[in-house]
Amino acid sequence: MPTSIKILHNKHIILGVTGGIAAYKAAAVCSQLVQGGARVDVVMTEAAQKFITPLTFQALTHRPVYTDMFDIPPGQNIPHISLADTADLLLIAPATAHTLAKLANGLADDLLAAIALATPAPLLLAPAMETDMWRHPATQANLEKLRAWGAVVVGPAEGRLASGATGQGRLVEPDEIVSAARVVLGRRGGMSGWRVVVTAGGTREAIDPVRFVSNHSSGKMGYAVAVAARDRGAAVTLITTAGLPDPFGVEVIHVASAEEMRAATLEKTRQAHLLVMAAAVADFRPGTVAEQKIKKKGDTGGLALELVRNPDILAEVAAQKAAGFGPTITVGFAAETEDLLNNAQSKLARKRLDFIVANDVSAADAGFAVDTNRVTLLFAGGSVEELPLLSKVEVAETILDRVECLNVQPAA
Template sequence: MTPATGSIQPISRPPLEGKTVVLAVTGSIAAYKAADIASKLVQSGANVEVILTKSATEFVGKSTFEALTHRPVTTGLWEAHSELSIDHVALALRADCVLVAPATANTIAKLALGITDDPITATVLATEAPVIVAPAMDADMFASPSNQRNVTTLQNDGVVFAGPAEGRLASGLVGKGRLVKTATLVGLVRHVIGRHGDYRSRNVIVSAGGTKQPIDPVRYISNRSTGKMGYAIAEAARDRGANVTLVTAADLPDPAGVKVVRAETVDEMRDAIVPASSNADLLVMAAAISDFTPAQVSDRKIKKQRSGKTTLELSKVEDFMPLAQGKHLVKVAFAAETNDLESNAQAKAAPKGAAFVVANNVSEPGSGFGTDTNRVTFVDASGNVDPQSMMDKLDVGHAILDRALPLLGER
């Protein structure tokens, strides 16, 4: 029997806990957005060290970042905040990631040429940590041949570029030059920090969301799945170094560092997942796959009947999970239940070829569709049961990966 939630707080471990991120802010009009980036990195558990160029301080003051990070801000090469009294060297050594956001064309050029006349360029040159550069400038400046040469040089040196995005620019023009969204940058930081994790070189496929089976051109039958659980698993695998493919029917933003394949129907899901499984190490079927589909799909909108009644005939959908096969493949199934949780989950394991089933009672508060938390139970075909505490969905994702890791074969 599943214990009541009561006032139990879900287990939660911030994804960047214990990591140091150097946030380098240059003199772009988008510098004000760096305050939100710093805030979100702190909320993710990171120790955030901020460097501002003198031009950046014309847009946003150092006190803003000091209040957000509870750390002193570096604005010059000769400041002595650190224990080594040479800030750029200390930050370069301590960094798990350096994020230059926003990055001007001027800073990109100096980085490409190895010029070190400010604390940002000196820190990047001295660090062995991964570097992410997020440009923000007018579209014509970004597209200029000299800037593109500099971008290519840095990419060849291993620097990760984030954006820029398309949109309206400060000049009033519309083009490619906007700073990418904060969520994307935080996701990329997690991605590059975790790329040497225990899932490095592993190919992981995750399905997410509720499939939609069309009735006519304007209607479909579906379920209440939002895709949050599947996305959390995909992010957890990415954070541990996996090459992740997310096959999704959900309407959620694409996670950074993850290959996203849109698939709304069961057939689209099958066609995306089954061929890719041959080279995968792990398949986690978190999507709520439709059990039934309309027996006939009308090519025109079905009109209301005078009687007020319409009959919809449904056909059973064949489970395609057994078709997913691969030399190294470990499969994990999901079971969203409202009763007889353990027995229903156990019944699914063998037919699906799953190493174990992740079962949850969707009628339990905090454990249903659309929540940020979940309480799951791991059940295998032999009937072994391992109930978990209420957790954030990201932590559920890590628990699934922890359980699957010893089952993976040699690559």
């Protein structure tokens, strides 16, 4: 499946690499950005070249690497102007204490600092240094000034440092840096100002303190929708039962049961513009939950469970909307094993959804726990759109494309 990331596609990113031991991680950041579809120009300070060579980045980007403000390629403009003018983002990783001090005081004594002073592009900083340097009042004052000017700072993390000590100052991992870049690039996206709620995963209905009733939902589809909405500038709340890593830049609420998901969803959707109900909520739960682990009795006999209906979350959301509050747009999912379109159409009408995403979970390449999906979109107006096999990331982007095309203006 393609690795291109929509928000990165054709974006011009200046990756500044400065002189710290964490400079080696910048190669992984560079690789991810290029694979995501970005055009990356790398600018290295003299100190950075003591830790990693320009050739590494040239091999990753297939572009020249800039190291000298006075090295002007034939037929090109002055690099600190040409790069600054065309950049969509200036990302500095790692950003050393020395670099932060120069940026905060407007110095332009090397190519990277000059670009930072000349570019109107947003600035994303990923600091890395020893703990005492990070905590020093001068460093904190420089960061406060840079933040006040609009810079976004990601990290540093706690962990083992180059000195062998453990503390705050470690460069955050490349995945987190790239996620932060996506958030910054998406701030003026098509969903900027939207409040989006996404549910994900299969609920777990307790039998006793050890056992539960659940389903095979992995949560991958819901997480993909949450990240795609974040990349479009939305403020996203993800309500999840899944054990997947929390997405960067997303408010995550962990729940287990349908009752817990109901409470969180109804609370968070009161002022939401969009609800995407991707979770596989159990229709039934045990009527009573044993206080202690249920033991086998003898060698024969089974266990009978009385199941009761769980609350219908989407029906309650529809009631909220009818009462004048709740999400402006509601999207549901129908995970079916037979009669896909008829079952999905029935759910679309009963839940009063704007559209529903129907998929046959019995298919090996489009069911639970895989990275691909084959879905059909059914709209309240009667239209039907069948999509080919796509990655779940691509399905998520398509869902949000269709949301943005609806003739519904989200409430302020």
